[in-house]
Amino acid sequence: MSEIFSVERLALNFGGVHALNGVSFGAGKGEITAIIGPNGAGKTSLFNSISGFYKPSAGRVIFEGKDITRAPAHRRAALGLARTFQNVALFRGMTVLDNIKLGGHGRLNSNALSAMWYLGSARDEEMRLRCEIERDVIDFLEIDHIRNLSVASLPYGLQKRVELARALAMQPKILMLDEPVAGMNREETEDMARFILDIQEERGITVLLIEHDMGMVMDISSKVVVLNFGEVIGTGTPDEVRRNPEVIRAYLGAKREQGGTA
Secondary structure, eight states, X not given: OOEEEEEEEEEEEETTEEEEEEEEEEEETTOEEEEEOSTTSSHHHXXXXXXXXXXXXXXXXXXXXXXXXXXOHHHHHHHTEEEOOSSOOOOTTSBHHHHHHHHHGGGOOOOHHHHHHTOHHHHHHXXXXXXXXXXXXXXXXXXXXXXXXXXXXXXHHHHHHHHHHHHHTTOOSEEEEESTTTTOOHHHHHHHHHHHHHHHHHHOOEEEEEOSOHHHHXXXXXXXXXXXXXXXXXXXXXXXXXXXXHHIIIIIHHHHHHXXXX
């Protein structure tokens, strides 16, 4: 399968700390690629470098054949990169619907004056966006019953689903999910895994996934990339990664000894 995205020899330094050291891998179009590794391995630093929050010290980020290494975060979002965060990053005083609509506002074309007074084209665009979100995002993620509730009133699992909905409202080509099931119970985890698979299978969206739940990672991923101390120590299918001796020593073996997930 052709790659839609890749990083090449990516490095990121904070003073004398090497958060990333020559990281290279690619993601196939329409595939789920998981990035795993111990705490402090550099996974979120990698996401921040891909999405434009951090500026790499060296290397390149390639998206659809174009070098976007120096592109600002908002430009990358406009090109089709959307992400969620390890900690819920919603506007707690706003409703579910209003939070989700923020994800689509970058696609609106109204000028500042019409938007300010909510006239003409601004009103029409806003109504079209709302209808689109209700049809393609809210119904899809089964959150119609909470769309008018304040985000602050929701349990944690539903807040994570709303954050996913906001990212989908951007109509991404690549969806970057940073620990989407962290802190969830088993039922919530199974629901989120189902939604991620539906996003990939029904919409053809490429998914980059950071996750510590190894059961979920191995069940839904097409490819797994393993980081340790800022370097790639293994890559391949879930079965290949399971059998990789270096990965077992650095990560999977330690998890087995602990009797749980990362």
